[in-house]
Amino acid sequence: MTDLKDQEGIPLSNMPGGSTDLTLEFCHARSRVQHLDQEERMIFYFDYRKDSTSESSGECIDWRSLRRLKVQNKWGVLRHPYILNYINERLIDCAIFYTMHIIAFFLFLLLLSWHIFSRTIFKDWLVTIFVAVFSIFMLTKGSVKARISRSVSFWFVVAYVFNLLTYAATLAYVWLPTIFSFDDYHQQVKNIVLWFLPIIAIISAWMNFLYILRKSPYGIYIFMMVRILRSFGHIATIWIPTLIAFSFAFHLIMRDSGIEPWIKVDNDPNSTFVEKLFVILQAVTKTSTMMIGEVDANDILGTKQWIPSILVLAFEIITVILLMNLMVSLAVGDVSDLRNSAQDKLLRIKVNYIIEALQLSENIDISLCRLHEKQTNNILVVDSTGHYYTTHGTLPDFSATASRPKSPYADILDEYSNRSYQLTFVDPGMRVRVAPLIGRNRGVLFKNISARLIETAESGIAELTGPNTSQAPYEEPSYCLQFKQWIIGFDMKAFLDL
Incomplete structure (x- = not known):
């Protein structure tokens, strides 16, 4: 069997699995770490x-190897510093393009808002140019994806169709008024269409802008919004029946008062079904605003009757106090859970982004965008605060690694390695003596606790020893590099568990 150190001199193309077979053992063999305490x-x-x-x-990592790791759900390998550094370098290379992407969609959102308030032919053509540029990029991405990938994910198709429909709706909103102005037929239908299209255009532009921001430092807050929305979907089985029940109850006791929105549905015999349905919708909307705390029950209490007053009291207890506090507590719990898994979600999104960027770079012959040919910095320096920088230099001798004495329990730990990551302390527990630099010593008792030990990212990487192994003196990153690391780069402190 070939030793891992001996594999360093073997071309990767001759290794099992070819250029896409990246394993933890291979990453360990191609990595070294030096601790400067x-x-x-x-x-x-x-x-x-x-x-x-x-x-x-050439380099041994490309989009094919990254995609294989993603498809096989080998996120433990993708979290290895060897691959994280490669992905982070490619992300930093894409930072300027990503920033331009954010600015373009933000300007498009502002332009649509400006266009809705006051439209001119100049704004019409400006919106059309934005949509045309976005459509060209989207069609290019879709064609490359269809040509390279054997199968396209369901959510990619959904997002692709959604963007096509929203761009079509935006163009229709811009140019349909000009087309409709040639005749006066079906004017009511035209007004409804022209009233509804800008709503679709502005909301879809807002959703696309938030979707793009997921890879930014503010992506975690977008994840929180989505997570809370999912939780609301679960609790909607309680919220919606409660809303409907109290809406009809309030409408029943207030329908003869003549106060909006509690208007009797059958007051006008000539009212259509749509108008009657709209009255019910107004009652439901009014009740939903009361559920969030804006009770405003003066009209109901103004009847000076027992049943309406008791109904309002029950409504406040059930919805405002119980149901809304339940939703708030669920939201707080979801946010707390999301903070613990946010880095994993960001890793998945950024890996997908880099795979697509490398695919486009390889299949589009543009000299300014040769992302897949750029050399990756092979030295990563990280301090205890999480600040980092990378550089390219001559690698030290990987054979100069620290020799560690073998533990007498090594064979036992290897046999039960899957069980050695969970520690449980019950009676009598575990006592810890805390000796601070200033003040008296203190004793702490841990009782009935369960501790989960998670292996750090660099634990399997051999450590360099010997003099003159450090070839990366500290350099203050430029402001441009700091911006690139902030806008799309990884949080190395979180991934390396510093």
Whole structure:
């Protein structure tokens, strides 16, 4: 069996699985770490060459290997510093384009809002140009995706169709008034269409803008919105029947008062079904606003009757106090859970983004956009605060690794490795002595606790030893690089568990 250290000199194309077979063992073999305790820094060295004996052999990671890891759900491998650094470097290379993407959609959102308030032929053509550019990029992305991928995900199709429909609705909103002005037929229908289309256009532009922001530092807040919306969908089985029940109850006791929106449905014998349905909708809407705390029950209490007053009291207890506080508590719990898993969600989104970016770069012959040919910095320096920078330099001798004495329990730990990550302390518990630098010593008792031990990202990487192994002196990143790391880069402190 070939030792992992011996595999460093083997071309990756000759290894099992070809250029897409990235495993933890291979990542460990191509990585080294150096701990500088006095400087509170860690330096990672990565060998991305396909052939360790040749500098011009190309790199061993591409979009195919990343996609295979994603399809096989090997997120533990994708979280390895060796691959994280590669993805982060490609993300930083895309930072300017991503920033332009955000600015373009934000300007488009402002332009639509401006166009709704005052329309001119100049704004019509400006909106059309924006939609045309967005459509060209979307069609290019779709054609490359269809040509490369054997299968397209369901959600990609949904998002693609949604964007096509919203762009079509936006163009219709801009140019239909000009087309409708040629005749006066069906004027009422035309007014309804022209009233409804801008609503679709502005809401879809807002949704697209939030979708793009998911990869930004504010993406976690968008995840929170989606998570809370899903929780509301679960509790809607209680909320909707409660809303309907109290809406009809209030409408029943107030229908003869003549106060809006509690108007009797059959007051006008000539009213259509749609008009009657609208009266019911108004009653439901009024009750929903009362459910969020804006009770405003003066009209109901003004009847000075027992039943309406008791009904309002029951409504406040059931909806305002119980139901709304239940929804708030669920939202708080969802936000707390999401904070613990936010980095995993961001990793999935950014991996998909880099795969698509590398696919476009490889299939579109543009000299300014050769993302897949860029050289990856092979030295990563991370300090204890999470600040990091990368550089490209000569790698040290990977054979100079620290030799650690073998534990007498190593064989037992290897046999029960899957069971050694959960520790439980019951009676009598565990006592810990805390010795601060200032003040008296304190004793702490941990009782009835369960601790889950999670392996750190660099634990399987061999550590370099010996003098002069540090070849990456600290350099203050430029403001441009700091912006790129902030807008789309990884939070290395969270991923490396610093």
